[in-house]
Amino acid sequence: MQISNTEITVMAKKCSGCAYCYLICPSNAINMYYNKIIIEKSLCTMCKKCLYVCPKDAIKISSFVLFNNKDYEVQE
Numbered sequence: 001m002q003i004s005n006t007e008i009t010v011m012a013k014k015c016s017g018c019a020y021c022y023l024i025c026p027s028n029a030i031n032m033y034y035n036k037i038i039i040e041k042s043l044c045t046m047c048k049k050c051l052y053v054c055p056k057d058a059i060k061i062s063s064f065v066l067f068n069n070k071d072y073e074v075q076e
C-alpha cells in the first residue's frame, strides 16, 4: 500500500512571528497564537503564497508517503 500527501508546514525555530503569511493567506488557513503560526490544513488550498512571502524561509512543503504502514517525510 502506498499513499502520498503534501502539506504546508512551519519550522517554528525559524519563524519570527512577523505575520506576513497570516495576512496574505486567501483561505484564512493560518492562525497566530502568541506569535506562533498554526496552519489549519483542512482550509489550505496549497496556493503557496505564504511560502513565497515568508522572509525567514520558515515555511516548507512536506510530502508524506505512507508505504507499507510506515510514514516517510520527503523533502522537496
Ligand code: SF4
Residues within 6 Å of the ligand: 008, 024, 025, 026, 027, 028, 029, 030, 039, 043, 044, 045, 046, 047, 048, 049, 050, 051
Ligand atoms: S498555501 Fe495558501 S492556503 Fe495554504 S496556508 Fe499558505 S497561503 Fe494559506
Ligand code: SF4
Residues within 6 Å of the ligand: 010, 014, 015, 016, 017, 018, 019, 020, 021, 022, 037, 053, 054, 055, 056, 057, 058, 059
Ligand atoms: S511569514 Fe514566516 S516568519 Fe513571518 S510569521 Fe509567517 S512563518 Fe513566521
